[in-house]
Amino acid sequence: xxxxxxxxxxxxxxxxxxxxxxxxxxxxxxxxxxxxxxxxxxxxxxxxxxxxxxxxxxxxxxxxxxxxxxxxxxxxxxxxxxxxxxxxxxxxxxxxxxxxxxxxxxxxxxxxxxxxxxxxxxxxxxxxxxxxxxxxxxxxxxxxxxxxxxxxxxxxxxxxxxxxxxxxxxxxxxxxxxxxxxxxxxxxxxxxxxxxxxxxxxxxxxxxxxxxxxxxxxxxxxxxxxxxxxxxxxxxxxxxxxxxxxxxxxxxxxxxxxxxxxxxxxxxxxxxxxxxxxxxxxxxxxxxxxxxxxxxxxxxxxxxxxxxxxxxxxxxxxxxxxxxxxxxxxxxxxxxxxxxxxxxxxxxxxxxxxxxxxxxxxxxxxxxxxxxxxxxxxxxxxxxxxxxxxxxxxxxxxxxxxxxxxxxxxxxxxxxxxxxxxxxxxxxxxxxxxxxxxxxxxxxxxxxxxxxxxxxxxxxxxxxxxxxxxxxxxxxxxxxxxxxxxxxxxxxxxxxxxxxxxxxxxxxxxxxxxxxxxxxxxxxxxxxxxxxxxxxxxxxxxxxxxxxxxxxxxxxxxxxxxxxxxxxxxxxxxxxx
Amino acid sequence: xxxxxxxxxxxxxxxxxxxxxxxxxxxxxxxxxxxxxxxxxxxxxxxxxxxxxxxxxxxxxxxxxxxxxxxxxxxxxxxxxxxxxxxxxxxxxxxxxxxxxxxxxxxxxxxxxxxxxxxxxxxxxxxxxxxxxxxxxxxxxxxxxxxxxxxxxxxxxxxxxxxxxxxxxx
Numbered sequence: 001x002x003x004x005x006x007x008x009x010x011x012x013x014x015x016x017x018x019x020x021x022x023x024x025x026x027x028x029x030x031x032x033x034x035x036x037x038x039x040x041x042x043x044x045x046x047x048x049x050x051x052x053x054x055x056x057x058x059x060x061x062x063x064x065x066x067x068x069x070x071x072x073x074x075x076x077x078x079x080x081x082x083x084x085x086x087x088x089x090x091x092x093x094x095x096x097x098x099x100x101x102x103x104x105x106x107x108x109x110x111x112x113x114x115x116x117x118x119x120x121x122x123x124x125x126x127x128x129x130x131x132x133x134x135x136x137x138x139x140x141x142x143x144x145x146x147x148x149x150x151x152x153x154x155x156x157x158x159x160x161x162x163x164x165x166x167x168x169x170x171x172x173x174x175x176x177x178x179x180x181x182x183x184x185x186x187x188x189x190x191x192x193x194x195x196x197x198x199x200x201x202x203x204x205x206x207x208x209x210x211x212x213x214x215x216x217x218x219x220x221x222x223x224x225x226x227x228x229x230x231x232x233x234x235x236x237x238x239x240x241x242x243x244x245x246x247x248x249x250x251x252x253x254x255x256x257x258x259x260x261x262x263x264x265x266x267x268x269x270x271x272x273x274x275x276x277x278x279x280x281x282x283x284x285x286x287x288x289x290x291x292x293x294x295x296x297x298x299x300x301x302x303x304x305x306x307x308x309x310x311x312x313x314x315x316x317x318x319x320x321x322x323x324x325x326x327x328x329x330x331x332x333x334x335x336x337x338x339x340x341x342x343x344x345x346x347x348x349x350x351x352x353x354x355x356x357x358x359x360x361x362x363x364x365x366x367x368x369x370x371x372x373x374x375x376x377x378x379x380x381x382x383x384x385x386x387x388x389x390x391x392x393x394x395x396x397x398x399x400x401x402x403x404x405x406x407x408x409x410x411x412x413x414x415x416x417x418x419x420x421x422x423x424x425x426x427x428x429x430x431x432x433x434x435x436x437x438x439x440x441x442x443x444x445x446x447x448x449x450x451x452x453x454x455x456x457x458x459x460x461x462x463x464x465x466x467x468x469x470x471x472x473x474x475x476x477x478x479x480x481x482x483x484x485x486x487x488x489x490x491x492x493x494x495x496x497x498x499x500x501x502x503x504x505x506x507x508x509x510x511x512x513x514x515x516x517x518x519x520x521x522x523x524x525x526x527x528x529x530x531x532x533x534x535x536x537x538x539x540x541x542x543x544x545x546x547x548x549x550x551x552x553x554x555x556x557x558x559x560x561x562x563x564x565x566x567x568x569x570x571x572x573x574x575x576x577x
Numbered sequence: 578x579x580x581x582x583x584x585x586x587x588x589x590x591x592x593x594x595x596x597x598x599x600x601x602x603x604x605x606x607x608x609x610x611x612x613x614x615x616x617x618x619x620x621x622x623x624x625x626x627x628x629x630x631x632x633x634x635x636x637x638x639x640x641x642x643x644x645x646x647x648x649x650x651x652x653x654x655x656x657x658x659x660x661x662x663x664x665x666x667x668x669x670x671x672x673x674x675x676x677x678x679x680x681x682x683x684x685x686x687x688x689x690x691x692x693x694x695x696x697x698x699x700x701x702x703x704x705x706x707x708x709x710x711x712x713x714x715x716x717x718x719x720x721x722x723x724x725x726x727x728x729x730x731x732x733x734x735x736x737x738x739x740x741x742x743x744x745x746x747x
Contacts, residue, residue, distance in 0.1 A: 121603060122610050126653040129599070146653060185595060185656040309647035 004171040005133035006031040006164035009097070010039050011175065012140035018068050020044060020059065020436055022052040026072025027112055029099030031165040044436065044465050049076045051429040051458040053083020057092050058433025061416045062391055064222065066093040066147050067433065073099045074112030077158075078119065082423060085123035087154040089420025090243060091220055093147040094154035095140075102162035103131060103170070116158045125153030133163040133173035142181045150188030151307040152220055189306070192323035192331055199319045200278070200302040201335035205342030207276035207300075209349045210236045213259070213288075216243030216419070217281015217305060221325035224248065224412040227280070230333050234341050237353060239267040241282055243419040246409035256353070257362075260288040261557045262401040265360035265568060268555065269577070270353055271296055272563045278302045281325040284314035285420070294562025304328045359575045360568060362405050364551070367523050372548035375399065375474045377523060379406040382444065382472055385530045389414060390442045391434045395427040395451030398480035401553045403446040425454030431469040432462050442470070442534070449475040449499055449506075456509065462540045463514030470533050471510075471542040476549045477501035484552050489559075501546055510542035519544045585663065587616050588642050589738050592631040592649060593657040596622060600654045604631060611648055614639040617670075617713075617735035628656065632737045661738045668738040670716050671708065673698065677727035678705040686726060693719050704729060 003011070009032055013021070020042040025033040036043050046052040049071045056067025067087075071080055077098045087094045101110040117129045126146050128139050136159070143155040162168040204210060218227055224247050231238055231254050238248045239259040248255055259267040271277060277299045282288070289295040292314060303310070303317035304325055311320040321328050364376040379402050392407055393416040394400040400417055409415050416434055418426040431445035452473050462469055483497040510517030516536055520529045520543055533541040554569035568575070594600045601620055608615050614636035623630045635645050646658055661668075678686050678700075686705065687697065695709035709719055713736050720731070 117599060118602065121599075121606050183653060186653050307651070309644065309651055311647075312641075313644060 001175045003173055003175040004031075004164065004166040005136050005159075005173055006166065006171065007035045008133065008136045008173055008175055009140065009159065009164060010035040010041065012137045013068065014040060016140065016144045017065075021068040021070050022046055022055040022059075022433065023070035024049055024052060024072070024076065026076055026099065028073035028101055028161045029070065029097075029159070030072075031161065031171070032070065032097070032099070032159070043070075044432075044461065044467070046429075046461050047457040048455070049079035050082055050425070051432075051455055051461065053080045053094070053096065054086070054423075054426055054429035054455070055433035055436070055458070056094050056096070057083060057087050057090075057426075058393060058416055058430030059437040060087075060092050060094060060433075061430070062413055062434035063437035064413070065437070066095055066144060068095050068097075070097040071099070072112065073101055073116065074114050077114055077116040081120060081123060082421075084120055084154045084156065086418050086421040086423045086426065088123045088125065090418065091152050091216060092154065093152035095143045095147050096154060096156045098156060098158050100129070100158045100160040102168075103160045104162070106160065116156065120156050123154070124156050125151075127156040127158065129158045129160075130163065131160070133171050136163070136173065137175070138179040138181065141179055142183055145181060145183070146186060150186075151217075189308075189322055190324045190327060192321055192328045194331065196319055196321045197328065197331040197335050200321060201332060201339060203276055203300055203302055203319060204234060204236070204278065204332075204336065205340065206344060208344055208346060209274045210234075210276040210278065211256075211271050211274040212236050212238045213241070213271060213277045213279040213282050214238055214244045214247050215241045215280065215282025217325045218244055218247045218329075219281075219412055221281060221306070221327075223281075223326035223329050226326055226329045226333060230329050230336075233333060233336055235346070236278070237270060239263070239271060240409075241285075241288055241419075242404055242417065244282070245404055245407075245415040246412045249410045250408045251410055256357075258404055260285075261290070261559075262405065262553050262555065263288075264362050264405065265555050265566060265572075266353060266356040268557065268563050268566050269356055271299075273352070274299045276300050276302070278304075279317075280304050280329065281306075283310045289314070290557045290561055290563040290565075294564065296563075360555075360572055363569055363571060364554075365571070367548075373521065373523050373526070373545060375476065375545070375547040375551055376402050376406055378472060378474060378526060378545045378547065379403055379446065381526045382446075382530055383407050385527065385534060386444065387442055390444055391416065391431070391438060392444050392446060393417060393427045393431040393434060394446045395448055396422045396424045397448050397450065398476075398484065398551070398553050399446055399448040399451075399474040401481075402474075405553075424451045427451060428455050428469070428471060429458045431471075432458055432467050435462075435467050435469050445469055445471045447471055447473050448480060449473060449477060449501075450479045452506070453499075453504070457513070459510065459513040459515050459540055459542070468537055468540050470540065473506060473542060473544050474547050475501060475506060475544050476547045476551070478549050480549075481553070483549075487550075487552070488556075506542060506544035510540075510544075515540040515542050517542050517544070519546065521546050586636060586638055588635050588637055589661045589663070589666065589668065589736065590633050590635060590646065590649070591659045591661055591738065592633060592655060593623070594629050594631060594652075595654040595656060596627055596629045597654060600629065601631070603652050603654060604633070604649070607648055607652060611644075612639060613645050613648075619735040619737050621737075632735070634736060659740075661740055665741050666738050667741055668712055668736050669710055670713050670736045671710050671734045672716050672720065672732070673706065673708045674720075674723060674731045675704055675706045675729040676723050677703065677729060679703055682726065689719075689722060695719070
């Protein structure tokens with residue numbers, strides 16, 4: 001069938017099962033926006049291209065399906081670089097389509113021209129510059145294949161205007177409906193080496209102090225159910241990293257919660273004292289390991305990852321298993337079921353763990369009457385007043401750590417945040433994307449005032465596109481995490497971290513964007529405000545929680561310190577470790 | 578990946594890539610952003626027009642060879658990576674050089690050149706242009722020798738290599 005490249009592009013997206021894309025039109029991508037009018041694909045018009053990228057990420061993380069964004073050339077393409085890098089570091093499957101100036105204009109510094117594939121080479125799993133209309137269907141198919149298989153990640157497809165513009169003869173192509181991918185260098189591995197599985201099972205059988213170190217790869221592999229089988233069969237405790245919160249239920253007896261720089265004492269210390277770490281889809285990130293040469297010094301390592309380059313990148317594994325986490329965990333369960341789980345008596349280890357849990361729970365000083373509202377208290381109230389399957393997104397900073405610490409994640413895909421890149425402003429657009437993917441679920445964005453001011457305009461998108469989300473703004477009038485570092489490591493010399501609790505007027509700003517705005521100053525007002533927000537389902541809600549500014553995130557492993565040097569809150573300093 | 582680990586600081590990788598625009602930038606960009614040092618790099622099309630062959634000599638003091646290979650392998654356009662062990666491969670490099678050569682020193686210089694297996698490309702009033710093809714070590718030696726005469730302009734290609742047919746290479 002004769003077709004033009006623009007229609008072919010939309011048709012190819014439809015054939016990939018795309019139900020929604022997030023974007024904003026402009027000059028070079030104009031011809032592709034015309035067939036969108038007649039397409040089954042819903043287009044969500046954003047207010048800034050960064051928002052489109054984070055929405056696509058939120059959608060992808062909530063649903064497991066690739067997120068799709070479409071923007072024009074030049075500044076639109078550079079505006080979406082941050083979400084591409086974010087998705088690259090958190091292995092989120094995205095397909096981003098960018099417009100490009102016509103082929104003859106490439107390299108001439110044309111209006112809104114930039115070298116998009118050059119700029120995004122380092123922050124995508126792969127990118128394409130399509131030069132023939134006929135190549136569009138195959139390229140789209142390859143882009144989705146690369147984004148969603150192996151270690152998932154973002155793929156960018158750059159489309160020059162002339163090959164999609166029906167007025168230009170270069171856009172003519174023949175739609176055949178039957179295209180074959182041509183990727184001779186891409187063969188993602190899925191199966192696992194059975195001998196490595198047996199070796200890992202042997203280490204598990206004889207370990208006295210084993211820990212399952214669960215990372216985001218378990219969620220990407222849809223492996224939560226089989227992980228639960230492994231835990232219950234082996235009786236081994238689990239830590240879930242920032243990228244894996246919810247992969248194993250926090251309420252389970254064997255769940256120790258989050259490890260790392262702001263992990264809880266027990267999770268950090270149990271990893272540190274372990275004699276076996278079974279890393280499942282985790283990458284020994286510096287925020288988890290602390291100083292690497294002081295990390296888990298007595299532990300043997302089993303490392304499962306679909307990306308061979310992660311095996312041995314940071315810490316040399318004793319047993320390396322390359323492959324999909326679900327396949328690997330299923331194989332481990334089968335091996336342990338067949339050959340037994342060993343008969344090591346781990347009573348002493350379990351009692352050490354429960355001792356740490358008793359002496360070093362997550363804690364903060366509740367507000368005394370008349371005191372400022374505590375941010376941790378807001379998270380606890382929100383947690384207790386929302387359904388268990390609520391999706392929580394967050395920005396980056398103190399509020400992110402408190403949300404991860406104090407929420408109870410009982411289900412996978414209920415926690416969406418920017419882990420690797422640490423992108424402030426992530427929460428609101430990510431929440432919108434998650435809500436589009438899961439319209440029947442409640443979606444709360446936990447945000448800070450610094451983050452809110454970076455992407456709040458997407459609340460206009462939520463209103464106009466009827467995508468109601470809820471925002472818990474923990475407004476402490478500071479770039480709180482930076483202030484915490486200045487307080488602790490720069491002798492309380494505060495440099496350029498003060499914002500303002502009153503400017504902007506968050507309630508009025510929210511209302512001006514079509515949301516319900518509320519302001520909460522005291523602990524007593526919190527439950528009623530949350531209850532009111534939970535009852536509103538026809539538009540977005542922003543609650544400006546005006547919280548204490550000097551609250552710190554504890555525990556904390558200072559940057560560059562070993563995890564054994566974890567700093568606990570003042571009330572636990574005298575406890576025996 | 579063939580050949581076992583070698584103790585040398587420099588390792589030669591032969592990387593077969595799709596012959597598409599931007600592929601060299603992807604390889605070079607990967608080395609730059611991961612902090613891998615390149616000692617030498619040579620790229621050219623192969624007998625298969627869809628493929629190009631990159632011969633890259635990697636300094637493994639900057640990063641373990643295993644990491645370099647695994648990261649390269651993640652590039653979608655990289656089709657195959659092989660390590661060539663120096664004992665089982667033939668490596669060649671081309672040098673062309675313009676060197677000071679006063680008339681009274683020319684005979685001596687040409688003698689050295691003949692012994693090394695090089696060629697005289699052109700002769701000027703007080704300079705000569707020479708070429709030499711050989712294993713990198715022989716090129717290094719000849720370069721050192723030429724310093725005594727005064728090098729005016731100098732270009733090496735970077736090394737290319739093939740696995741030996743059988744038995745040890747040269």
